[in-house]
Amino acid sequence: MKIVGIGDLLIPENFIKSGFLGLEKMGHRIETVQWKLENYEELQNINLLVETHGSEAYEPSNDVLQAVQDADVIITQFCPITKRVIDSCKNLKMIGVLRGGYENINVKYATEKEIIVCNTPGRNADAVADFAVGMILSECRNIAKSHRNLKEGKWVRDYSNAATVPDLPGNKAGIIGLGAIGRKVAQRLRGFDMEIMAYDPYVKEVPDYVELVSLEKLMRECLIVTLHTRLSASTEHMINAEVLRMMRPDAYLINTARSGLVDEKALYEVLKAGKIAGAALDVFDVEPPLADYPLITLPNVTVTPHLAGGTVDAFTRSPKLLAKEMETLITEKDSRFVVNKEIFSKVIEQI
Numbered sequence: 001m002k003i004v005g006i007g008d009l010l011i012p013e014n015f016i017k018s019g020f021l022g023l024e025k026m027g028h029r030i031e032t033v034q035w036k037l038e039n040y041e042e043l044q045n046i047n048l049l050v051e052t053h054g055s056e057a058y059e060p061s062n063d064v065l066q067a068v069q070d071a072d073v074i075i076t077q078f079c080p081i082t083k084r085v086i087d088s089c090k091n092l093k094m095i096g097v098l099r100g101g102y103e104n105i106n107v108k109y110a111t112e113k114e115i116i117v118c119n120t121p122g123r124n125a126d127a128v129a130d131f132a133v134g135m136i137l138s139e140c141r142n143i144a145k146s147h148r149n150l151k152e153g154k155w156v157r158d159y160s161n162a163a164t165v166p167d168l169p170g171n172k173a174g175i176i177g178l179g180a181i182g183r184k185v186a187q188r189l190r191g192f193d194m195e196i197m198a199y200d201p202y203v204k205e206v207p208d209y210v211e212l213v214s215l216e217k218l219m220r221e222c223l224i225v226t227l228h229t230r231l232s233a234s235t236e237h238m239i240n241a242e243v244l245r246m247m248r249p250d251a252y253l254i255n256t257a258r259s260g261l262v263d264e265k266a267l268y269e270v271l272k273a274g275k276i277a278g279a280a281l282d283v284f285d286v287e288p289p290l291a292d293y294p295l296i297t298l299p300n301v302t303v304t305p306h307l308a309g310g311t312v313d314a315f316t317r318s319p320k321l322l323a324k325e326m327e328t329l330i331t332e333k334d335s336r337f338v339v340n341k342e343i344f345s346k347v348i349e350q351i
Contacts, residue, residue, distance in 0.1 A: 019319025
């Protein structure tokens, strides 16, 4: 098979080449092309466009199209695989995505064409979990705010949550979405001796230290509410004005997942009114947000520029994880990474 990897600014083509050496040794031909973008801001803007409007919102350049046109397998991270790309690849049997999300793939059309789509769940789970815990501590203990003030020559010890600064042990943490990232966050917060609640209607088995509860119970009882679910039609704005009003007045909302999970206007209103203690946000409806962006202006919010999943280890690990799973798929005709499982048994013999 001919496997063509599309490198980008975060997972360049040499990472893909290195990660797929095992498949090359099995006799498969590995080629790569670098998706040429000006800078990280352009990549971020394209990614946000695709996450908001779907895979067809952006067409890759002709050089990418030419590089993949005779591929049996395409490997990509952020570069969109649209209907046009799929139609130009007459031999295409599989699309591999080097991350958990696959918004940049036209999965519906790929399925119609009987093309397997695989993602790489959990590839940056440690990175995001570590970051989420860092955001929790940074906001409720005012680490980022006091750092900024000292850098500006200000000695400030009195912040908006001064009367309710918490210890984590003995308090409840609520995790919305108990997938790979959510479970790792639970492990880390358990280390802080917190009681762990989780809301996830799709999970049946959980660690014995996690209590599965309703969304309402979680929002009403937890000091920390941290989001780790996928954005879909059913989860968009799941954290709305009504849900936010359920939170404790000393509670904190943490979002290192997708901005669309939260109604930003409603969150702004409850934070401005002091109805909850604070929030820590790594994602926004508009990226990059400017200095006058409503949530940015509030004193009880810690903000970062969409950094949660961005570690070198996560980016180098991703091609290796997907390549290893592809080896299993090819040799054992089975894979836990397949997105469109409904066609898998029908077309797997072609791989």
